[in-house]
Amino acid sequence: MMTENKKSTRDAFIDGLLSVGEGNRKIVTVAADSQSRYGSFVNLYRERSFNVGIAEQSMIGIAAGLALAGKIPVVTSYANFLTFRACEQIRVDIAGQNLNVKIVGTDTGFSSEWLGYTHMALEDVASIRSIPNVVIIDPADYNEAFAATRAAFEYKGPVYLRLRGRKKENLVYDRIQDFQIGRGNVLRKGKDAVVISSGGAVYDSLKAVDLLRQNGINAALIDMASIRPLDDELILNFVSKIKTVVTVEDHNIVGGLGSAVAELLSENTRDTTLLRLGVKDSFGTAGTDEMLKKKFMLDTDGIASGIRSFIENHR
Template sequence: MSELKKSTRTSFAEALVEIGEKNPDIVTIAADSASRYGDFIKKFPERSFNVGIAEQTMVGVAAGMALCGKVPVVTSYANFLVFRAAEQIRVDIAGNKLNVKLIGTDTGFSAAWLGFTHLALEDIAVIRAIPGIVIIDPADAAETYSATKAIFDYNGPVYMRLRGRKEEPLIFNEEVNFEIGKGQILKEGKDALIVACGGAVYDCLKAAEILQSKNIYTTVVNMATIRPLDENLLRDLTSFIDNIITVEHHNIIGGLGSAVAEFLTEKKPGVKHLRIGVKNRFGTAGSEDMLKREFGIDSESIAKTIENFLKKQ
């Protein structure tokens, strides 16, 4: 891991400008907060639109533009995008398999003091219930940059999660070779398999270091694509590791943990599975570090939970 820090929102905006320079069909639509697009709106004002605080309208306009051959990008706070415009995402975008990129920001605990209304802890569950939408939750800013480029090489609807403005530690030092539907092994160990996504990946790597100091050796996988899930990688790893732990900054119902549990139930029923995440409750206001401790998803809590889980096996 690098000592450098950068926000996922910044990397997304930088990659979008680069892609926009090469593809004149890319257009952006904002629901009041156009700052998430960075310099794109300055460089391409004729391809930048703002419908005001109206997420349903934003998604509907995107659908119309996609039907006209454009490649629309929409973004807002994840909760406002996913919950307010759920019907438009389902009917207009997914129902017509339109090439629209849905970018939900301030996910997990990154909305911090904005509290319950803004903490996006159920958004993956909503999108997973809608057929045909790729779901991506990048681990850091470097992966976000590469994932942003990858989603424009894919022809179809994508939902990608970003965090807030806060700069976060970089896990990857260089541009990541990101591929939709492929997980990535970041650390290898024989005692347990940790599968994480988004901001939880960094915490899991730190937890793995704590566990290693106690002679517990874990494999850590960055599962940035939640749909399609990398079942081949899971199948390979669970052929010799019997204990799997999923970790996410999201409710354990409907998120990464549920996706992995569904796979294990059908394909690997003998594997023991522990889901670490938000346990069927809403978020609250607080600093990101405070909230992660409160919900037991900071690195120390993850390590302790995994240690106790393995002791019971």
């Protein structure tokens, strides 16, 4: 159920980290001069908190060493710095050895706002999807991010957790009992199209689907926070009955959720039409989250308009 309360996914990660970190002394944090992203954990557990300065590549290497020593390290920074500046280290040091490291990228989508495209992570999922072994989770709101954080630490292996910035966001869920990696969540049932969304795009997708219902278009909506592994079974079950599919993401349509769904459909289905809504092979720019969603037609009205036009053109 959707509410109008607002909380940030970054706060959800901190709360989730504290909830699992208290009882598990193997959990350690490594920061690239970004210890504030761990909240009070660094003050409560100073002996388990390390700061390497603005050196993301070194941070990944140190985390790999800690994992080899039996610890469960978590690293965090701006998502674009992690997934591009330290991409080789993630690939070789962590994924190549399938180490139990949790990688938390923040300020994804448009949430870095006025910092512009240098800090705007719109290609981070594509980068990590190109690397084997790494689970990718893109939660929709505070409650899903809290549950996903706990699930990430329960999972043995590398996980990339995709979060937004400090800004508080609308909640999609009143609560989530647990989060299952590899499972999507059906938010709306429908017959005219199936909309698959993740992360910061889920709330606006939900509002768009509800808006379309007022205009006679009955679309289903799946929150696919688990981008890898994807919930193949759930998607293919829907597509066996509904041939119109739309993906929505606050990410470039190349390499992200839309690409993952396109790959699944192309290999397993026939006569399916797919629309990918997201940033269309371009960079982001400076502006508020609201301004940029509108610019890229990823606000409620833009998503609804895109889905409506696609359905009408394929009738």
